[in-house]
Amino acid sequence: MKTEINGRLKIDVRRLLEFFDEKPHESVGHATAVVGVAGEDIGVGLLKHYLECTRNAKVRIIPGTPTTGKRKGPRLDRWVDVAWPDGSGQLFQTEIKNWSAHAIGGRILKVNAPEDEVSRFGVERWQGNVRSMDWRAIGKVLTPMRKPWDVDPSHTLEPLLIYWWVIHPEGLNESFFSHDLGTSTGFSRLWLFSMSSYLRGLNEDAIELEMPHAAKRMSWLHELFLAQ
Secondary structure (H helix, E strand, O other): OHHHHHOEEEEEHHHHHHHHHHOOHHHOOOHHHHHHHHHHHHHHHHHHHHHHHHOOOEEEEEOOOOEOOOOOOOEOOEEEEEEOOOOOEEEEEEEEEOOOOOOOOOOOOOOOOOHHHHHHHHHHHHHHHOOOOOOHHHHHHHOOOOOOOOOOOOOEEEEEEEEOOOOOOOOOOOOEEEEEOOOOOOOOEEEEEEHHHHHHOOOOOEEEEEOHHHHHHHHHHHHHOOOO
């Protein structure tokens, strides 16, 4: 199967937004399963697409789980290594949260919602989820992880949260941005990326993403269950 060989899948931009942000009736009960198959790959796949297509960066998703190197302790979701056009680089230790309209307490945000509604939604998500990093589910991203051996040592280690939903402290139309942490942690800033914000700004019906885990899982599903 082609997707299993090259690890890439094509996504329908509008349908993906509708599924996670509008929570159509027929999708109820299926979001957790969809996220289990493809959620994390959608997150880093969209980030890679954004950085390469809009920032002219070279992006490598490194296999393996970010850990402190100890048996016990926090685990994150992905390593994302970014080389910028000016020669600098960043290694993002990344946590991915596919929280959407399907989550407990989740809210629907229409694909065609007016800009002021999208802006308010982003601020509300920020105030309820990032303003306080004491919540372990996201605060663990601020624990420094042990770098993979095959990363340029000049690349700075930085924390990154990838969210599905629109999120921004000022309600701006930014899908990728940083937040100043001051001196309260071992990092000076936290980076954030919103999948929904990025998809809402695209003028394409479909895009192809690097999604190796999801492609393999879908290949297995096609082998195990025969189409009627």
